[in-house]
Amino acid sequence: MAAAAPAWTFIALFLPFLAAILAPFLVSRLGDRAAWIVALAPALSFLHFCGFLSEISAGEVATGGYAWAPSLNLSFSWFIDGLSLTFALLITGIGTLIVIYSGGYLKGHRHLGRFLSFILLFMGAMLGLVVSDSFLMLFVYWELTSIASFLLIGFDHEREAARRAALQALVVTGAGGLSLLAGLVFLWNVTGVTQLSLLVHLGDALRMSPFYLPALFLVLGGAFTKSAQFPFHFWLPNAMEAPTPVSAYLHSATMVKAGVYLLMRLNPVLGGTPAWEILLPFFGGVTLVAGALIGIRQTDLKLMLAYTTMASLGLLTMLTGFGSPHAIEAAVLYLVAHSLFKGALFMVAGAVDHGTGTRELPLLGGLRRAMPITFVAAFLAACSMGGLPLFAGFLAKEEIYAALATGNPRAVFFTAAALVGNALMFAIALAVGLKPFVGKGNQTPLTPHEAPVALWLGPVILAALGLVFGIFSPLLHAYLTSPMASAVIDEPTVITIGTMPHLGLPFGLSLLTVTLGILVYRELDRARALAAQMLEGLGPGPDRWFDQFVSGLVRFSARLVRIIQPGRLEIYITATFIAVAATLLVPLFLFDELPAMPSGPAGALVQEIAFFVIAALGIVTVLRAADRLTAIVSLGIQGFAVAVIFLLFGAPDLSFTQFMVETLSVVILTLVMTRLRLSVTDHRPPGQILLDGTIAIACGLGFALMLLKAVGTPFDPFMTDFFNTYSKAIAHGANVVNVIIVDFRGTDTLGEIAVVMVTGLAVLALIKLRVGRRAS
Structure with a gap:
């Protein structure tokens, strides 16, 4: 157990937030060149976390932080092991390239400073999420990612589609955040700890608890909504209304990976049970196949990639819940490879849009001569996504089939799902990374031209890393994937798979995947029509259901408001006093807590x-x-x-x-x-008078009984002794009552004064309003 220097880690965590504050001012003075300057913040954070590689690869972990409210066991603390370190490096490393890319993509945009501020806020939230140790810190950052994504998806707020997509993402992920909060409360109450570094060693106690299933369902609610698992997947493709830098970052290293991170983090605690190994593979498998089928139907490059991200998240969820160490190793490898090739391909889609004016696949072709650098990056990333040899994606695909293809009926089913999903994703990868650049050129809105360096730098680096990590896989395993798998499995694990093909069933399935992917690519139009026909036969999906749910909720709320808020003051007052009477009387009678009647000499009173x-x-x-x-x-x-x-x-x-x-x-x-202007006398009907009188008597009786109960309890002199002891010593006042009102309860007294002042102002406003109406 190694403790890192808290000050430097604290600074590294807050550098993105500091850059978010400075970005608008820098852009106002330097224009799009400011993106290169603010990119230094995530770059410095990346370098700081690189400093942990040697000790984390040696099997150590780093913890640190600051106590916030020790009496409540609340702290601002971090926990860095192989899992959180890999995520931190992906977030800051890819984030650096995304910031630079944003400066080129939105060059000349009047709100570039605001955009950079939002993307850096998003980065800081995700970085804080993956290194959080305390439950409170995890939840705060979890919700902050939802807020930041709302701002980014709705960045082009003048378009209705962008506003709808932002609201949809916020509603779905926000609801999941509340589910996660309840799940964390369950974990806290069952285990008694509020730190993930302690929780990961208490799996047996949690799995034996009768509250295991409620905690599991609540945690899965947060993870599934965040990582767009069926049936909560619909918000993710709609998030493509955001500018391309957001899509590239969202899908490669940030928000949608948060749910997968949570599942991997809690695998030692919640995993290893029938519920875990049924729910995660089932929903992950459905999401994988559904995402691949819907993706093959699309023609917009970003939407095609968005649905493959949905499919990839389903694959990661399926592997995490499959219940074997090999499956975890496959998930770890695929997560790293996916981050590289998906970030590259999304940035390629943005570069193509920038260079041609369109993202529609039927309008694109023959771009390799006009955009040679972009073509190289796209082709390398597509090869990694397809799992071809020498690429990191090949390592992941081989390990996936090695983990799934075990021969039992359950394994056969999920192997078939992985085979179909991977083949369709390879076809989409070729459609995005190859088809726009080969064949005959088409008429595009703009004359095709190569993107500026800010737009091709990111995809070239990420695509090249996919190749480098594949060739030099021992370094990848030593510093990233083996420590990450060890953290997820909670025991030392060494990944050894290399780039040389290994004859056997996994390699045969890989060849079959590549063959099917090429066949689907060659018949892309027919495959698209078949997928469309299949999906249309299923009827409206969750996206339409969301609209119907929101519309129904609005109508229900309107009707409810008309009932409980009719605009009549007497109804509000009546309801308030009924609630007061019920609060006072029901517990006394329901729990047999009625006070004893007082007795004493009457003459003295x-x-x-x-x-x-x-x-x-x-x-x-x-x-x-x-x-x-x-x-x-x-x-x-x-x-x-x-x-x-x-x-x-x-x-x-x-x-x-x-x-x-x-x-x-x-x-x-x-x-x-x-x-x-009121009637001189009270003209209420007898029934109303009887009701009001009953409520008044009930309130009076309730207060009387509550006071009798209070004064009937044994007197505790603790507060009396405290005020008598400290009024003179601390507040320098001999009048204890005055000291209590002015010093010990000073804020309370100020609040009472404020209430009286607001009441007086309201009365004055009513009087003036009445005088004004008479004058008019």
Whole structure:
């Protein structure tokens, strides 16, 4: 267990947020060149996390942080092992290239500074999420990624489609965040810890708990919505309304991988059970096949890639839940390879759009001469996505089939799903990375031309890394994939697969995948028509269901508001006092907590009884008053009687306050009544009077019984002793009551003053409004 220097890690985590603050100011002065400067922030964070590679590869972990509220076991802390380090390097490394790419893609855009600020906020949120140790820190960053993605997807807010997609993503992932919060509370209550570094070693205790299934379902709710698993997948393709840099970053290294990260992080805790090994492979397999089928139907380059991301996330979920170490190793390899080739291909799609003015595949062709650098990057990334030898994608695909193809019926089913999904994704990879660049040139909105360096630098580096990691796989395994797999499995693991083909069933399935992918690519139009026919036969999907759900929710809310908010003050007051009476009385009767009636010598309370009688006479006067003004004045009798009782029991300051409140209340109410046009007497029907009287008696009885219950409990002198001891020593006041009001409860007193002030302003506004209407 190694502890890193907290200060440097803290700075590395907050560098993206600092750059997000500075980005608008730098862009306003330097234009698109500012992107190269703000890219230094994630680059420095990347270099900092590279410093952990040697110790993490040696089997150590790094923890650190700061105590926030120790009494509540809350802290700002991080936990860096092979899993979180790999994610941190992908987020900061690819993030650096995305920031540079954004400067070129949005060159001259009037809101470039705002965009860079949002993308860096997104980066900082995702980086904080994957290194979080405390549950609270994890949840805060989890929700911050949803907020940042909302801002990015709706960046072009003048278009309705962008606004709808942003709102949809926020609703779906936000609901998943609430599910995750509840799941974390379950984990906390079952295990008693709030740090992931401790939780990962408590799997047996959690799996044996009767609350295991509720915790699992709630955690899966958060992970499935974030990583777009069926049936929550529909928000992800719609997020393509965001600018291409967002799509490239979202799909390669950030938000959609957050759910997969969570599943991998909690695999030692929640994995290894029938529920885990049924739910994850099933939903992952369905998502894999559905994403590949819908993707082959598309013609927009970004949408084709978006659905393959959905399919890839399904594959990762399926592998994570499959229940074998080989499956985890395959998931780890595929996650790294996917981040590289998917980031490259999305940036290629943006470069093609920038150079031709369109992303529609039927309009593209023959671009290799006009865009040679982009073509090389696209072809290399497509080869890695297809799992061809020498590429990182080949390592992942070989390990996938080695993990799944074990011969039992369950394995055969999921192997078939992986085979179909991988073949269709290879066809899409060729359609995106090869088809636009070969064949005859088509008429495009713009004359094709090579993208500027800011647009081809990122895809070239990522595509080349996919090749380098494949050729030099021992370095990849030593520093990234083996430590990552060890963290997910929670035991030392060494991945050894290399780029040389290994004869056997996995290699045979790889050849079959490549063959099927090429066949589908050659018959792409027929495959697209067949997929469209198949999907249309299934009817409207979850995207349409979401619209219907939102529309129904809006209609239901409107009807509910008309019922509970009809605009009549007497209804609001009646409902409020019914709730007060129920809150006071129901627990007393339901749990048999009625107080014992007081007993004592009556002669000692003659004066007090006299004022109780005066208060009762005041109530009778109010009820029998001939007009409202008389009732208001008579209402003050009860307040004055209570003030005298306070005085008799030795509380003159409280009595004085009561006198002031009652006097002001009578004056203000009288003033208001004289300004409002009201009937002289009360014309309520007998039924309404009976209901109001019943509610009033119930409230009075409830308060009386609650007070009797309170004073009947043994007196605890702790607070009395505290104030008597410290009023003079701390607040320098001999009058304990004044010290309590002004110092110990100063904020409370300020709040009371504010309430009185707001009430007075409201009364003044009503009076002026009435005077204005009369004048008009």
